[in-house]
Amino acid sequence: MAEEVLFTPIKVGRMELRHRIVFPPITRYRADDDGTPNEELAPEYYSERCLVPGTLLIAEATDVSSRGGGWPNAPGIFTEKQIAGWKKVTDAVHAKGGFIFDQVWNLGRVNVGTKLPDVYSASDVQMPERPKPRSLTIAEIHEMVDEYGVAAANAIKAGFDGIEIHGAHGYLVDQFLQDVTNLRTDEYGGSIENRAKFGLEVVAKCVEAIGADRVAIRLSPFSKVQAMRMKDPWPTFSYFISQLQLRFPGLAYVHMVEPRTAGNNDQIPEEGDSSEPYRELWKGIWIAAGGFTQDSAREYTASHPNTLVGIGRYYTSNPDLVAKFKERMELVPYDRSTFYTNKSPVGYIGWKYSEELKGKYY
Numbered sequence: 001m002a003e004e005v006l007f008t009p010i011k012v013g014r015m016e017l018r019h020r021i022v023f024p025p026i027t028r029y030r031a032d033d034d035g036t037p038n039e040e041l042a043p044e045y046y047s048e049r050c051l052v053p054g055t056l057l058i059a060e061a062t063d064v065s066s067r068g069g070g071w072p073n074a075p076g077i078f079t080e081k082q083i084a085g086w087k088k089v090t091d092a093v094h095a096k097g098g099f100i101f102d103q104v105w106n107l108g109r110v111n112v113g114t115k116l117p118d119v120y121s122a123s124d125v126q127m128p129e130r131p132k133p134r135s136l137t138i139a140e141i142h143e144m145v146d147e148y149g150v151a152a153a154n155a156i157k158a159g160f161d162g163i164e165i166h167g168a169h170g171y172l173v174d175q176f177l178q179d180v181t182n183l184r185t186d187e188y189g190g191s192i193e194n195r196a197k198f199g200l201e202v203v204a205k206c207v208e209a210i211g212a213d214r215v216a217i218r219l220s221p222f223s224k225v226q227a228m229r230m231k232d233p234w235p236t237f238s239y240f241i242s243q244l245q246l247r248f249p250g251l252a253y254v255h256m257v258e259p260r261t262a263g264n265n266d267q268i269p270e271e272g273d274s275s276e277p278y279r280e281l282w283k284g285i286w287i288a289a290g291g292f293t294q295d296s297a298r299e300y301t302a303s304h305p306n307t308l309v310g311i312g313r314y315y316t317s318n319p320d321l322v323a324k325f326k327e328r329m330e331l332v333p334y335d336r337s338t339f340y341t342n343k344s345p346v347g348y349i350g351w352k353y354s355e356e357l358k359g360k361y362y
């Protein structure tokens with residue numbers, strides 16, 4: 001029975017998915033220098049991950065604007081060239097019967113080079129030197145909210161099925177939400193309501209641009225990556241999710257990172273950490289990601305209605321992961337050393353499909 005639920009169809013926004021395994025957003029730094037997805041690599045990389053039709057992929061974090069980005073070879077979605085580059089990716093995914101959302105981010109203070117103790121440490125990417133972070137002006141905040149809306153519209157132009165706002169892992173939306181980074185004393189800081197204001201405005205702007213059923217958000221209340229994590233995340237994040245439920249009940253999904261992972265790695269949860277009470281506040285589709293195994297993915301989706309699970313690291317080395325899960329086959333270990341090798345095809349494409357799946361899936 002548990003097995004069946006993971007491979008049961010589910011409607012998410014406008015999409016009819018055929019099972020509940022999701023490829024979560026995974027930054028790989030393989031885009032061209034101008035932020036265009038590389039046409040030799042990206043269409044193949046994404047489309048081969050929907051070997052099983054009806055799979056949902058969430059594209060890697062994508063810059064909403066030039067000033068919101070800054071990491072070398074991360075993609076963007078703010079120029080016509082980038083949009084055309086993504087169109088090749090989304091066409092390739094759709095040709096396989098897959099679906100693809102784009103995760104959109106503004107790096108915020110991470111972009112400006114703060115010395116953070118635990119910034120994606122496996123990265124061999126040379127981060128550019130940048131000035132010290134500062135508070136945004138109110139006018140800049142309004143512009144940045146608008147940039148998410150433009151990015152959402154551009155994503156639809158690029159053929160994406162929707163967007164996931166990156167509200168996790170210490171990027172701009174998360175920086176506003178959490179008191180460890182939000183030191184403002186104006187209408188965007190201080191109280192929970194004020195700290196939630198930016199994220200809720202971003203959601204509203206994207207909903208206005210492309211419709212609630214094509215908008216989603218990812219949150220990570222427990223993650224310590226990028227020097228985040230409030231002492232007690234519950235008051236802030238329960239408020240935020242309750243507001244999503246109240247104002248935007250038609251969002252495609254809410255995506256939460258489980259307490260046992262942070263960014264690209266495992267972490268030891270704090271005592272009592274659990275995504276459960278947060279999930280209970282959201283009545284729509286819920287995606288949980290972080291540290292799931294073949295068994296726990298089956299158990300989770302079987303015991304929690306309207307849920308899907310993201311499988312990150314193992315999906316990098318197993319493009320045929322969904323089929324392997326279905327057949328309960330052993331997975332190829334992932335290779336952390338090639339997670340972020342800029343522009344290199346090595347460790348990005350070229351992972352072999354299992355011979356045993358031949359004829360049945362490809």
Ligand SMILES: Cc1cc2nc3c(=O)[nH]c(=O)nc-3n(C[C@H](O)[C@H](O)[C@H](O)COP(=O)(O)O)c2cc1C
Pocket residue numbers: 024025026027028060061103166168169218257261263264265289290291292310311312313314339340
């Ligand atoms: C190489 C790498 C890059 C990642 N990039 C992103 C990203 O762009 N956006 C994001 O929200 N999470 C990112 N993550 C986190 C994953 O989406 C996922 O939450 C994490 O890998 C935990 O799931 P897992 O235990 O199944 O790997 C990244 C993880 C890895 C390993």
